[in-house]
Amino acid sequence: MTFRTRFAPSPTGPLHLGHAYSAIIAHDMARAAGGAFLLRMEDTDLQRSKPEWDAAIIEDLTWLGLRWDEPILRQSEHLNDYNKYLKAFESMGFLYPCSCSRGDIRAALSAPQEGVSHDVYPGTCKNRPMSDRKPGDALRLHLDRALSRLKGQNVTFEETGAAHKGTHHLDPERALQEIGDVVLSRKGEEIIAYFLASALDDVHQEITHVVRGEDLFDFTQLQVLLLTLLELPVPIYHHHRLIRDEAGKRLAKRDDARAIAKYRAEGATPQDIRRMVGLG
16 A cells, blocks of 8 residues: 555645644655655635745745645645545435524634533434524434444554553543534535535545644544445544644744744754754
8 A cells, every 4th residue: 555645734824833843744644655745725615725825835845845645735725525425324314404603603614623522412403403503503413323423433543642642532421521512514604614625625635644732632533434434445544743833832824933934034054944943
């Protein structure tokens, strides 16, 4: 099996040191294995994603000396492709409409952030049938039913990152307590949940190893659950350490002072960046 991995940023802000570290790790792992490195723009958030950030990310990665082996995949260009998977979940009886706060649902669709807890949905709309769906309603995963489908099945995934290395088993009780009935999509806004789109595109791009920050590790069991329900292949995961500021806080896109473009403007070299993130 050919090693295939990817770097999948959201074009909603500048590339910073943490992004550079993740991209370099994925790129170097692919090259060391004689495999392929791909670039994917996870731009399903149509309001916040901007063409200028897309272009800036490409410029920064190119300057860092990273090269991808296939055309860039942009999620916004094939939003309709995700619908068949939503319909598959619906046909299995795993979806229900939800009319709860639009702001809460938008937050649930976004990529997780370290230090921001995921509130498990209390089930307000759980008993609504799909026939009751109204314009603007979101679609939630009926987790109890989904887990019942997998009852007796040993759902696992492999992790090669140092902090979580080994074989992990899906724990149904933990899933109910920590995941709950997550939002998968909202009708009329062409928004699909970050974690679902990402998992589906990993399959579409035949990614064998998902390389990303350890802040996303807790969402892995959800992605593995969704892929298993759809009878799709589950990749191997590698969650690496995060690049943090002086206070130990994870870098975010608001940390413009650590933007790669700023370091470039100040005369830094790609090797300087590697040294800054501990790869020199």
